[in-house]
Amino acid sequence: DVKVTQSSRYLVKRTGEKVFLECVQDMDHENMFWYRQDPGLGLRLIYFSYDVKMKEKGDIPEGYSVSREKKERFSLILESASTNQTSMYLCASSLFAIISGRPYEQYFGPGTRLTVT
């Protein structure tokens, strides 16, 4: 079974702090994703990565950065946390499909509920 783990289930940080959210997958997937989920807005893509050191902006990258130094690990960084970044953050991974265009399932982690005060 694919396992996607996230470093924390719940996190409380202060405004202005630098925040790291870690995601690890154990199935050698090339693609990894970071989403945030807010009531009434659904899931929105922040960043994704299709290879080590490769990243692409999603729909809402402002205020976030990412790091992928190893294939199994994808980190989301909030450089200076703000209250409007209070949200549920979900990581996902999937197999690579850029050449064939064949879609693969995404496997999600349990989520990190971040509160910024």
Next chain:
Amino acid sequence: KNEVEQSPQNLTAQEGEFITINCSYSVGISALHWLQQHPGGGIVSLFMLSSGKKKHGRLIATINIQEKHSSLHITASHPRDSAVYICAVRSGVKGAGSYQLTFGKGTKLSVIP
């Protein structure tokens, strides 16, 4: 950008009822996903389909590509089916954009004993 609409937003059913959740999208796709999210946050993929129909236990997913519409059916519903059900579509474009999913806002299902 694809627009994904789900209906209803909220659904309450009695145990044993047949349930249908609908999803429509605006632009052609390569695949459609149905996801389930239980309280607490974890998301599980139920189905990925690009044509026809798939069945798994009491769950059935159908898609009509021409009408840009999919349905998720739950037969003999049970309180443990209570969750948020999310429809997501993948664009038909090859390349990096084909990884991205566009999500509906979800349907919150409550099944009462």
